[in-house]
Amino acid sequence: MMPIRPMLPIRTRPLAAILTAVALCLVTGLAAPASADLTVKGDAAAWREVVAAYGKLNGLAGYRMKTTMPQGSMVMEVAPGSGAMHSTMQSQNGDAEVIVVGGQSRMRTTMSGAPSGWRCVNLPQMPRLSDPTAFQGTVDIARAPDAAIDGQPMRVYLYTMQGGAGGPMGGAVGVKTTLYVGSDNGLPRRVVLAMPRGDQALDYYDYGAPIQITLPPCAPGS
Numbered sequence: 087m088m089p090i091r092p093m094l095p096i097r098t099r100p101l102a103a104i105l106t107a108v109a110l111c112l113v114t115g116l117a118a119p120a121s122a123d124l125t126v127k128g129d130a131a132a133w134r135e136v137v138a139a140y141g142k143l144n145g146l147a148g149y150r151m152k153t154t155m156p157q158g159s160m161v162m163e164v165a166p167g168s169g170a171m172h173s174t175m176q177s178q179n180g181d182a183e184v185i186v187v188g189g190q191s192r193m194r195t196t197m198s199g200a201p202s203g204w205r206c207v208n209l210p211q212m213p214r215l216s217d218p219t220a221f222q223g224t225v226d227i228a229r230a231p232d233a234a235i236d237g238q239p240m241r242v243y244l245y246t247m248q249g250g251a252g253g254p255m256g257g258a259v260g261v262k263t264t265l266y267v268g269s270d271n272g273l274p275r276r277v278v279l280a281m282p283r284g285d286q287a288l289d290y291y292d293y294g295a296p297i298q299i300t301l302p303p304c305a306p307g308s
Contacts, residue, residue, distance in 0.1 A: 123222040128245075133227045136243050139267045139274050143290070148297030153288040163297045170299035187301040203305030224248045230264070235276060239269040 126133045143149060144166040151162040158177030164170070170187045180197035184207075192204040227245035234240060243265045262280035267273065273293055279286045 125224045127224060127226040128228050132229050132243055133225065133245070135241070135267070136227070136245070136265060139265070139272055142272055143274055143293075146294050148292070148295040149290055150292040150295060150297075151288050151290055153286065155286065156283075163295075163299065165297045165299055168299070170297075172297075172299045185299060185301060187299055190301055192302055192304065201305070204302045206304040232269070233266065235266060238275070240266040240275060241269055242266055 146166065148163065148165045151164065153160050158175050160173055160175040162171060162173040168187065169189070171185070173184045175182045180195055180200070182195040182197070183193065185192045185204075191207045193207045194202075194204045225245050225247050227243060230242035230244050232239060233242050244263070245265070246262045264278040265274060266276040268275050271293070274290050276287060276289050279288075
């Protein structure tokens with residue numbers, strides 16, 4: 087993962103960890119334009135189903151996601167139509183919020199030593215896994231046995247993404263993903279990413295929520 091570099095220097099190590107966690111969630115939260123530079127290996131029909139599931143998700147007025155990490159717990163609100171996202175993270179070291187609207191980003195945190203108010207920040211360009219067609223490189227996909235989450239039947243897909251040279255993931259960096267899609271509604275329910283420090287699971291819920299996100303002004307001096 088690339089570290090996030092705020093416009094205002096902040097050297098607090100716990101804050102950097104929180105921002106890295108925020109970046110992880112951002113890659114699964116916002117859609118990007120489709121890319122033609124994608125090669126599909128394995129079950130091409132399964133990949134079309136994955137693309138369709140995320141396409142349906144990104145066609146909603148809004149939805150929410152939640153995850154738990156070593157740094158704490160996080161909830162994200164996403165409004166795909168406006169390209170907006172609001173994440174709130176709680177940790178033992180303090181809370182952090184990030185808002186993204188139209189490519190502009192704001193952050194504030196209650197951590198010790200951090201500046202107060204909303205700060206203008208630059209978030210790095212990263213692969214957005216919520217729009218698989220935006221990925222550049224190769225994907226190898228297979229179906230897994232059906233499963234259930236909270237008693238609801240799920241179709242399960244296993245795929246590994248390998249980034250092409252110059253693509254958003256750099257060189258051949260694999261992202262192994264397990265995706266659970268509701269058999270009844272065709273929407274992503276859970277995605278599990280195989281990260282270097284352990285699997286990271288994110289759950290989708292509140293499909294179609296009327297989420298409205300406003301970009302706050304930056305604090306003076308940020």
